[in-house]
Amino acid sequence: MKLPLDIKENKENLIEKRYSFTELVDTYLKRIRKSDKRINSFITITEKAAYDRVRFFDKEIVSKGSKIFDQYPLAGVVVSHKDMFLTKGIKTTAGSKVLSDYIPAYSSTVVEKLEKAGCILIGKTNQDAWGHGSSGENSDFGPTKNPWNEKMVSGGSSSGSAAAVSMQFSMIATGTDTCGSVRVPANYCGIVGLKPTYGSVSRYGVIAMASSLDSIGHMAKTTEDVESVFNITKGVDSKDANVSKGKFIRENNPVIGIPKEFFVEGLDSQIKDNIEKNIKLLGSLGYKFKEVSLPLTKNAISVYYIIMPAEVSSNLARYDGIRYGNKRTSFSEEAKRRIMLGSYVLSSGYIDKYYLKAAKVRNKIIKEIDRVFNDVDMLIAPVAPTTAFLLGEKSNDPLKMYLNDIYAATASITGIPAISIPSGFTKDGMPIGFQIMGPRFSEKILFDLGKNYQENTTHHLEVPSL
Amino acid sequence: MSDKLSQKKVEYIAKLSKLENSKTEEERFSRQLTKIIDYVGSLSNVDTSEVGPTNNTTGLQNISRKDVVDKSHCFNQSESLSQTKSKSKGYFKVEAIFEQKDE
Numbered sequence A: 001m002k003l004p005l006d007i008k009e010n011k012e013n014l015i016e017k018r019y020s021f022t023e024l025v026d027t028y029l030k031r032i033r034k035s036d037k038r039i040n041s042f043i044t045i046t047e048k049a050a051y052d053r054v055r056f057f058d059k060e061i062v063s064k065g066s067k068i069f070d071q072y073p074l075a076g077v078v079v080s081h082k083d084m085f086l087t088k089g090i091k092t093t094a095g096s097k098v099l100s101d102y103i104p105a106y107s108s109t110v111v112e113k114l115e116k117a118g119c120i121l122i123g124k125t126n127q128d129a130w131g132h133g134s135s136g137e138n139s140d141f142g143p144t145k146n147p148w149n150e151k152m153v154s155g156g157s158s159s160g161s162a163a164a165v166s167m168q169f170s171m172i173a174t175g176t177d178t179c180g181s182v183r184v185p186a187n188y189c190g191i192v193g194l195k196p197t198y199g200s201v202s203r204y205g206v207i208a209m210a211s212s213l214d215s216i217g218h219m220a221k222t223t224e225d226v227e228s229v230f231n232i233t234k235g236v237d238s239k240d241a242n243v244s245k246g247k248f249i250r251e252n253n254p255v256i257g258i259p260k261e262f263f264v265e266g267l268d269s270q271i272k273d274n275i276e277k278n279i280k281l282l283g284s285l286g287y288k289f290k291e292v293s294l295p296l297t298k299n300a301i302s303v304y305y306i307i308m309p310a311e312v313s314s315n316l317a318r319y320d321g322i323r324y325g326n327k328r329t330s331f332s333e334e335a336k337r338r339i340m341l342g343s344y345v346l347s348s349g350y351i352d353k354y355y356l357k358a359a360k361v362r363n364k365i366i367k368e369i370d371r372v373f374n375d376v377d378m379l380i381a382p383v384a385p386t387t388a389f390l391l392g393e394k395s396n397d398p399l400k401m402y403l404n405d406i407y408a409a410t411a412s413i414t415g416i417p418a419i420s421i422p423s424g425f426t427k428d429g430m431p432i433g434f435q436i437m438g439p440r441f442s443e444k445i446l447f448d449l450g451k452n453y454q455e456n457t458t459h460h461l462e463v464p465s466l
Numbered sequence B: 001m002s003d004k005l006s007q008k009k010v011e012y013i014a015k016l017s018k019l020e021n022s023k024t025e026e027e028r029f030s031r032q033l034t035k036i037i038d039y040v041g042s043l044s045n046v047d048t049s050e051v052g053p054t055n056n057t058t059g060l061q062n063i064s065r066k067d068v069v070d071k072s073h074c075f076n077q078s079e080s081l082s083q084t085k086s087k088s089k090g091y092f093k094v095e096a097i098f099e100q101k102d103e
Helices: A007-015 A021-039 A047-071 A111-117 A159-166 A183-189 A223-233 A269-284 A294-320 A333-346 A352-372 A398-405 A409-414 A443-455 B005-016 B023-045 B077-081
Strands: A040-046 A078-082 A118-123 A149-155 A172-179 A192-195 A213-218 A256-261 A288-292 A380-383 A416-425 A430-437
Touching: A007 A021, A007 A223, A021 A040, A021 A078, A021 A118, A021 A416, A040 A159, A047 A118, A078 A159, A111 A172, A111 A223, A118 A159, A118 A398, A149 B077, A159 A183, A159 A213, A159 A409, A159 A430, A172 A183, A172 A192, A183 A192, A183 A352, A183 A416, A183 A430, A192 A223, A192 A443, A213 A398, A223 A416, A223 A443, A256 A269, A269 A288, A269 A430, A269 A443, A294 A333, A294 A352, A294 A398, A294 B023, A333 B005, A352 A409, A352 B023, A380 A443, A380 B005, A380 B077, A398 B023, A409 A430, A416 A443, A430 A443, B005 B023
Parallel strands: A078 A118, A078 A172, A256 A288, A256 A380
Antiparallel strands: A040 A118, A172 A213, A192 A213, A192 A416, A380 A430, A416 A430
């Protein structure tokens, strides 16, 4: 059987009985078995749980017909969760040997909400351990390969989730984005990735990395699907006091700002050309553009690499190997580097110079971003300085790897939403994309732009070969 | 002006972080962390005399709830102990912190 592109097509096919729920899972699992040895996108495949679930739906649809979609709006949507999301009774590793045999006694709110909406869990995906990485190479279970060229990285840290959606191993996937960890892999694998507004989706039961930055994100081939999933997962949760329901007033003719600082040296020329071409295309669809200046955002990456390790050192302090998991000697190199960097910037004699200074510069950048949204409704930017790079290319130089997050940092430290959308391919066939950011809680206008763009382009319809 | 993270300093922050490093790792971390600190230290060029620190991007504050136990997310004893590798009579077993000195 031919797999559906999106949630809408899947629903129609299931209602019209073009295939059963079981046949759908058969098809995804067949693809995984055929090609995931090569890609390494899954840490755990949840075959039994998936079949138990679809047997239930195959019975339900016989007795209730299309009405099951009233109760389960995402019935039959096959999902894979980043291994950062706790799943009750199913091994959850965060990509780290520290949690190599950890079986959670509860599920995260997002996992529960999606299950309740009818999603079928097919597996837990590979990732940079603890979310620490931009390439997927920091996984303690081996790197995820890029579906478009196995010599290339998949992007990280939600590497397996992005590769799984790209390869059609699952229809949608969850990720976490602390500084690009949804947007970068989505971009490198040619799919849509959303980092919503900080605090719009509950983080209860998701392993914490840097708590003032961590956002739950979603991935799919289409913006429409990302929107459908976000509409289920967002909203106040009594188990996460950090979630808020913000207000956003929509403008009718959105103006998109082009931050001039984002299109200077260091950006790959094929990406620059692609974005310029797409600005013209969006212009023909009625969007107005305006050059803006964000001089302070060049400091965002430095702010990030002080605040994040500080928070990492505190969040990873809980892994004592006593209550669950293995001893701290199981931490691999990148986690150790970040824990120590964090301990250093928080230590006596250095906290003012580094940590507090970064928190002040962060405040200045927040004010600069808030100001620019008085002038424009959205911002367009690259997602990363290059397309997917070679495995091993940056792994001996942590600073070089860190600078890969340079375009992701602004949305992360200011807490605004950002979506990365596939917008073409390089001469060598690697996916290119662009990023759209908006004011806090403005996801709706980002989705509208993404849907409008994808209705007029076909990049997202390309699937890498099995 | 740059702060060098000497191997000795790396040893110290590793101790603060409850991590163990080999000598080769200490040497490597010293080199890499110095380079990173040197890069992020560029923030000292930004004037922050008129702004305070923040980690709050949404402006949310003082979220409270009724002071009642929500049993939907409480563990019972066996759930709490389900993942430990070392337990005894319904307790977590940990290494001794204080040792008895024989007089």
